[in-house]
Amino acid sequence: xxxxxxxxRHLVRRRGQEARLRCSPMKGHSxxxxxxxxxxxxxxxxxxxxxxxxxxESGMPKERFSAEFPKEGPSILRIQQVVRGDSAAYFCxxxxxxxxxxxxxxxxxxxxxx
Amino acid sequence: QQQxxxxxxxxxxxxxxxxxxxxxxxNTAFDYFPWYQQFPGKGPALLIAIRPDVSxxxxxxxxxxxxxxxxxxxxxxxxxxPGDSATYFCAASIQGSNYKLTFGKGTLLTVNP
Numbered sequence: 437x438x439x440x441x442x443x444x445r446h447l448v449r450r451r452g453q454e455a456r457l458r459c460s461p462m463k464g465h466s467x468x469x470x471x472x473x474x475x476x477x478x479x480x481x482x483x484x485x486x487x488x489x490x491x492x493e494s495g496m497p498k499e500r501f502s503a504e505f506p507k508e509g510p511s512i513l514r515i516q517q518v519v520r521g522d523s524a525a526y527f528c529x530x531x532x533x534x535x536x537x538x539x540x541x542x543x544x545x546x547x548x549x550x
Numbered sequence: 551q552q553q554x555x556x557x558x559x560x561x562x563x564x565x566x567x568x569x570x571x572x573x574x575x576x577n578t579a580f581d582y583f584p585w586y587q588q589f590p591g592k593g594p595a596l597l598i599a600i601r602p603d604v605s606x607x608x609x610x611x612x613x614x615x616x617x618x619x620x621x622x623x624x625x626x627x628x629x630x631x632p633g634d635s636a637t638y639f640c641a642a643s644i645q646g647s648n649y650k651l652t653f654g655k656g657t658l659l660t661v662n663p
Contacts, residue, residue, distance in 0.1 A: 440593070469649055478556070478639055478653030479594065492650065527593050536648050541586075541593030 438463065440530050440542035448548045455515040455522070457545045461530030468511045469539055470496075470503060473525040485511060518549045553577075554642050556654025563661050569627040571657045573640035576621065580642040584651070585614065585625050588637045597638070598625070630661045 441460040449455050461468050466487055471479040481495040485505035496503065500518075505511040515522055525546050529539035556573045563569045573583075584599035600607045600614040600623065607614045613626040627634055637658050641651040 467649070471651075471653075476655065478554070478641075478655045479651070480653070481650045484649050492647075495650070529593075531649070538596050539649065539651070541595065543591065543593050 440465075440528055440540055442526075442528050442542040442545050444545060445543060446546045446548070448550065449518050450550050451519055452517050455518050455547055455549075457513040457515075457526050457528075457547070459511040459513070459528030459530075459542060461511070461528075462532075462540055465530035465532050465540075467531045467534065467537075468505050469529045469531075470511075470513050471527045471529065471541075473527060473544070475524070479527060482513075515547075518547075520549045523547055523549045554640060554652050554654045556640050556657060558657060559655070560658040561660070563630045563659065565630065565632060565661055565663050567630050567661075569630045569634070569659055569661070570624060571638055571640070571659070572622065572624045573642075573654050574620075574622045575642050577642070577644070578621070579644045580652075581645045582643045582648050583614070583616065583623050584641050585612075586639040586641060586653075588639065588656075594639060627659075630659075632661045632663050635659055635661050 468485045470482040473479045483496045483503045484492040500516045502514045525544045527544045529541045531537040554575050585597045586594035587597045588594040598609050598612050602618050611628045616623045637656045639656045640654040
């Protein structure tokens with residue numbers, strides 16, 4: 437059973453460009469979570485999604501950031517008009533049947549904004 | 551603001567020694583306390599977790615000690631091995647929002663051979 441997959445693993449963008457981060461949850465998992473890890477910081481919750489629904493986006497910046505988890509395909513975290521402060525590692529996690537279950541993390545996408 | 555404070559920032563231990571990492575929290579509504587292990591270039595992996603109805607949980611060489619009154623919990627790694635060298639994160643979450651983990655800043659553990 438393949439783990440959580442994220443791509444790309446590394447992404448370089450110039451200020452003002454858009455960044456798209458993809459996350460494929462573990463097979464059979466329908467709950468997805470995104471976290472951001474700034475340098476020398478712990479992970480911070482951003483958003484929780486189920487298929488086609490955003491359940492909790494309380495940790496996501498109100499502007500420039502959006503997330504989706506369509507019926508088909510991976511979950512996508514989109515950052516528009518990136519700034520240098522967006523440089524971080526973005527981790528996706530998934531759980532199977534409910535948000536009460538263990539979250540399994542992907543390897544992360546390292547975003548560098550020049 | 552919900553916070554979990556973790557110490558030390560880094561730790562060096564000799565092979566066979568005991569590694570101890572401490573965390574303190576502020577929000578008394580936290581009721582789930584997991585520890586994650588992260589190797590370079592990888593995502594965090596759940597190591598062990600505890601709820602406040604017990605004071606200690608042991609799984610192999612890893613033990614969580616929990617002190618509810620002091621709002622502190624710690625990870626003990628017995629007989630530390632070089633393969634344990636990684637970054638360890640404590641975390642906490644609130645009942646009903648267990649998905650929303652609040653992480654400490656992490657401890658970089660180095661176990662020397």
